Amino acid sequence: MRRLRPAGSRLSPSNGNSVKAGKGAGNNQAPSIRFYGVPLPGVRPEELSGNLIVVEGTDGSGRSTQISLLTEWLEGEGFAVQTMGLRRSFLVGEDIDALLAENAVTRMTLALMYGTDFFDQLERRILPALRSGLIVLADRYIFTLIARAAVRGIGRDYLHGVYEIALRPDLTFWLNVKPEVAFDREFKKSQTISYWESGRDMSLSNDLFKSFIRYQSMIKREFEYLSKRHDFIELDGESSVSRVNHLLRKRIASHLGIRGTHYKPSHALAHLWR
């Protein structure tokens, strides 16, 4: 296999100086900067004509709402959209659900199962979509996986090494919210707080609220570190849905060369607009 020499910043933190990932360059990017390091086997970066846009943020940051709205907007503009998210792979998605339900899994196994899930989606969903020129909207990406594993004591260098063969997003948005706000929103939505989202496997506190806040604060610190390293576009997730959506559209429109950013949600999505 021919291996391309990476040109831009690498995922590995040992190479500190990060280069901007061809922002605004649309499809004219040099193919070699589409991956952090040597791409995973069987991939020719020059074939990938689509765009990968990542929205990161904790549960309760409004991520999924924004993905729904962006999908509708982009489809209205005539772009075909493919989505991805965690635990959605055919290969191991359900197996991870089962592992989480049992609470019998150890941290490294879980981290690597999430990695398997990610790469299965990357190879079977994202790369084919990008080859066909689609816009891929990722509801979380490797950064959540790195942050979750890192707060559980798995080395950052190790994690960056695992995901070094992954595709570099064109744009990565981070919807940043305070843990307290995330707690309120999540509680309102499901009337409870999930075992894993409150990091209860980490024995932080027997009090669910305290455990959630501590855990989410740790995740947030990892994201602050990742944000600098990987040129995240940080947005205030505590702003209104329409405000955050406006900022997302503006940035994406300039990247894709869309002139107008006017958008009003359809009747089906109007309930999300607040």
Place this chain on the structure above:
Amino acid sequence: MATITPEIAEAPAVPQQAPEKLTAAKRAYPGALVVVEGIDGSGKSTQLYLLKRWLEIGGYRIHFTEWNSSPLVKSATRRGKQRRLLTPTTFSMLHAADFADRCERQILPLLHGGYLVLADRYIYTAFARDAARGCSPHWLRNLYSFAPVPDITFYFRAPLDVAVTRIVAGRPKLKYYEAGMDLGLSLDRAESFRIFQEKILNNYDQMVETDRFVLMDGTVRVNKLQKLMRQLLGDKIDLAHFAPKKK
């Protein structure tokens, strides 16, 4: 982790700094880890079985573990293999997850508990096999860098023809991934298997020095080879440490 440079990823050989890093890991447990490696048909499993019997009969504190045996990820592995969904990357990741489960729940606790752990295949199987599938050797080294370093690794080497004949003769049908059919090497399973095994064999050979393999000639008579294996084990590991307590 060492600095990743494209030069290393492009080099066919195993990166030089990785083994040093592995052996430098401080061994913080009273147990010991014995590993056998080699291609299918090299005689490694037979020899490890005999070693295990010898130690069992002697009443030693031992535990035997096999590659790819963890129940946690078994259903995913089965699904992936049956439906041929696995790519070189997901094949490798799934086996790493499987190994992590065994490592965290069996191998490490047993090493800390002072056991002599016998492993039929270890991370070198992934290095040799997944690199033959096209995964970057450097990526693989990092992926498995959490694994404890073996105290001794026996590498059973038999000529390709001998090993392949042993396997093909004893098996009615080679499985899809086992034969490396996913690589498109040949439409004939036996031929594909042979080419795949040759690639793996070459990758193993490159690790003899970097990973301090103890080379074992797989064509030597079984009992003679076993005698040598027991002797080498005793030279390297203080077996008295694992022996039954005398009263």
